[in-house]
């Protein structure tokens with residue numbers, strides 16, 4: 009065992025929350041260590057956000073190709089070389105994980121490989137896989153240990169027949185029939201990906217709608233669209249039993265009507281995640297009943313000098329939320345005043361994509377009088393030129409003063425409209441403010457402006473009485 | 474000849490300026506006639522914005538396919554059926570032009586087919602192609618006659634060997650060698666399109682940079698990228714002579730070094746446009762030396778009751794500018810107070826795309842102390858997952874107060890970031906304001922936020938000393 | 939283009955600029971409640987109301 013090493017700050021976990029915190033600390037001149045037991049970049053870069061989007065991009069190219077005859081392109085997808093696809097995917101992941109290493113090296117963040125264990129407030133033990141351990145001492149500790157998938161009781165994940173999101177996004181193979189338990193973000197992205205790659209996909213969701221918590225109109229729209237594309241969707245349904253029979257899985261699903269069996273060559277369990285907070289109670293950290301570490305707006309826990317960010321501190325489980333919180337924590341550690349008080353937009357890379365920010369229509373109506381504007385992408389010139397006319401943009405505003413309360417979108421490319429939606433709300437914009445912004449033609453972003461005009465009953469590109 | 478018909482307003486020209494003005498007038502309860510001699514939707518919908526983007530989308534699919542082997546997709550473009558492509562293109566154009574007809578019918582705008590001639594302030598004669606004519610009288614007239622391409626002196630456009638943008642975007646054929654005179658927006662989009670379709674493309678531009686007037690760094694970047702893709706680019710060069718020799722064109726181009734000849738199977742003349750204002754002086758309209766009708770912020774000309782909008786009133790020649798001006802004119806005609814005072818973002822659908830708003834770096838530096846932040850798309854996770862890492866986002870801000878002065882972008886998908894860029898400037902945002910907006914991960918829009926952070930020397934995703 | 943007519947150093951949202959111009963209110967005299975002190979349309983409305991109240995009291 010080597011001697012105790014001192015730092016201004018030790019960051020535990022190198023996902024978007026942790027690596028961003030460490031880099032910001034170094035930018036602010038703090039001597040910083042970043043501890044990671046697995047790969048730099050955390051869940052997001054290595055197993056989640058990035059590989060899923062890389063694979064979905066390729067899946068989209070297959071879609072373009074399959075529709076290309078319509079445009080006079082005689083083109084065929086002769087085969088999919090899963091090994092080559094996985095290799096490209098790996099290249100993308102490795103280059104981004106390597107990029108984080110490059111940034112740490114250049115900014116002077118010390119990266120320590122190993123499992124961190126907190127021993128009292130600001131002492132951290134790091135145990136490498138080789139077995140040797142290091143003691144670190146720091147004025148401040150930022151915890152960014154992220155989350156892990158929730159396992160279904162009684163359902164063993166063998167990583168072969170029954171898998172989690174990591175295996176699904178590793179693309180070990182393309183199963184003939186894929187059963188997805190859980191119709192949330194991960195389930196929808198996996199359904200989009202594997203159905204494009206040729207799998208027969210079934211989604212089983214316990215709640216009455218896909219994406220529980222999302223705007224109902226959006227959820228219904230994506231359900232209908234996925235069904236049209238051949239994805240089977242069972243809402244109000246629950247996996248009751250999973251048996252293995254000659255290499256296949258036989259699932260018993262309890263629906264409202266009764267009970268059915270679904271056979272599958274692979275089962276993806278995507279029923280949510282929980283915070284990786286085991287052992288943290290030992291140092292006296294306060295947590296909520298689901299195990300999230302409690303923090304204030306400055307990302308401070310109840311233990312002085314200990315901060316926490318990212319999935320660990322609660323929903324939404326999103327990378328950009330973790331990054332922002334990482335910056336806030338780092339700035340506070342460095343003695344600046346910083347608070348986490350921004351709106352968090354959501355983005356889902358199903359096809360069509362989904363993006364939203366602010367209140368759902370249901371939430372907004374429950375709070376008071378609202379006006380709602382909708383613009384269908386079938387009326388968008390840009391969408392037509394790309395043959396991507398599914399979906400809509402919906403804007404919800406306060407009926408009294410026009411303040412925008414929520415923006416909900418389904419459609420090709422709406423992920424890139426989410427930042428503008430978030431900006432409008434962050435600026436407390438009214439409908440009139442957004443209408444004043446000239447949106448270039450032809451772009452999908454015009455649909456956001458048109459929905460804003462529609463809420464004022466003055467979109468000229470749809471007929472409104 | 475029928476009797477005189479009376480309207481609250483007559484709109485001349487049904488491009489984005491005119492049809493939007495007419496629809497807004499009808500929304501405001503005004504009895505409105507819209508006169509068009511050609512197709513509803515004007516240049517933009519029928520011959521410019523829309524067909525070019527539809528064709529460019531298909532060209533992009535070819536690009537995806539050609540690179541797909543890298544991702545394990547064995548796919549081949551066996552052939553391009555130009556007739557089928559043109560037919561699809563026509564379908565897109567017709568559906569959008571038809572959509573404008575639908576909107577006019579439903580909102581109660583009377584569409585009159587024919588050539589309008591102003592006879593005194595508010596009397597308009599409409600002569601149909603059949604030869605019969607109608608007299609209209611209106612309280613107000615909105616002129617939206619658009620623009621026409623500038624012809625090169627001494628170069629005859631036969632529509633076969635030597636063509637303009639309309640023919641180019643009709644895609645009559647894919648020439649083996651295409652010579653483009655003019656490296657502006659139309660030239661760059663045509664170069665992107667035809668080089669993807671297989672033509673050998675040469676651009677001749679008189680000025681020292683492509684896209685004269687655009688930010689130099691952006692212009693240099695797109696020049697380099699197009700060259701890497703095999704497009705020949707001659708700047709500081711002028712077409713001197715064009716001869717036809719056995720079905721091909723032989724162009725003599727005077728460069729700084731001397732004189733060269735370029736052979737081509739088609740020559741596209743894209744050297745700019747001029748306002749369609751012939752005959753308007755007759756009714757006493759004031760114009761600038763280039764023939765643009767002079768207007769105030771309410772789009773009023775010097776002749777009472779006569780308004781003008783769109784390309785007719787001057788640059789930038791952009792559809793969204795025309796639309797906004799159309800709304801402003803209509804609102805003023807209807808007695809509301811409305812002014813055209815918004816920033817106009819530019820979008821160019823080359824590959825990579827270009828988008829910008831506000832001052833160029835050169836303009837901003839000439840006015841005072843600025844800070845500049847740049848973020849390369851090679852450092853964007855989203856760009857990596859799409860294998861589209863060319864380009865950058867550049868943000869220019871006032872050094873004193875952080876107010877954003879200009880945003881310039883080159884890269885895949887940046888057209889959809891332009892609205893956010895415009896919004897930030899329209900909302901008078903500082904760097905700090907934009908940084909406070911959470912940009913979802915992984916999206917290209919993050920690059921805009923990172924460039925903003927870079928201007929403050931605190932992007933964590935690039936190394937800044 | 940943006941803030942022609944807006945006093946130097948003053949930042950205001952588009953709807954706020956329009957209303958201030960129509961109502962003849964000097965944006966330089968309003969404190970903004972938006973991010974970083976940006977003046978929102980409700981700030982201008984409030985100033986408008988205060989001005990009316992002020993006038994009433996003066997009478």
Ligand SMILES: Cc1cc2nc3c(=O)[nH]c(=O)nc-3n(C[C@H](O)[C@H](O)[C@H](O)COP(=O)(O)OP(=O)(O)OC[C@H]3O[C@@H](n4cnc5c(N)ncnc54)[C@H](O)[C@@H]3O)c2cc1C
Nearest residue numbers: 021023024025045050051052056124154318319325326327
């Ligand atoms: C399939 C999938 C797709 C997703 N796609 C998106 C998306 O597109 N956009 C988006 O915003 N979000 C997405 N998410 C969510 C996103 O991945 C998380 O919100 C994000 O990773 C949370 O970041 P974090 O920093 O809190 O933790 P994580 O990324 O979970 O990183 C935590 C890190 O801490 C390490 N660690 C934990 N304990 C210790 C310890 N004791 N010692 C050392 N190291 C430790 C772990 O090894 C891990 O690397 C997706 C999630 C999944 C599952």
Ligand SMILES: Cc1cc2nc3c(=O)[nH]c(=O)nc-3n(C[C@H](O)[C@H](O)[C@H](O)COP(=O)(O)OP(=O)(O)OC[C@H]3O[C@@H](n4cnc5c(N)ncnc54)[C@H](O)[C@@H]3O)c2cc1C
Nearest residue numbers: 486488489490510515516517521589619783784790791792
């Ligand atoms: C190849 C190309 C691509 C372009 N791409 C884009 C783009 O992607 N985005 C963008 O913003 N801009 C683009 N533009 C520019 C855009 O087309 C123009 O800015 C826009 O069309 C101007 O609109 P307007 O309403 O002023 O006039 P126009 O669209 O030019 O319409 C004028 C109409 O008036 C009619 N007219 C004229 N005189 C009379 C008369 N006397 N009687 C009856 N009718 C009359 C004409 O027939 C015409 O239909 C592009 C231009 C070109 C050439």
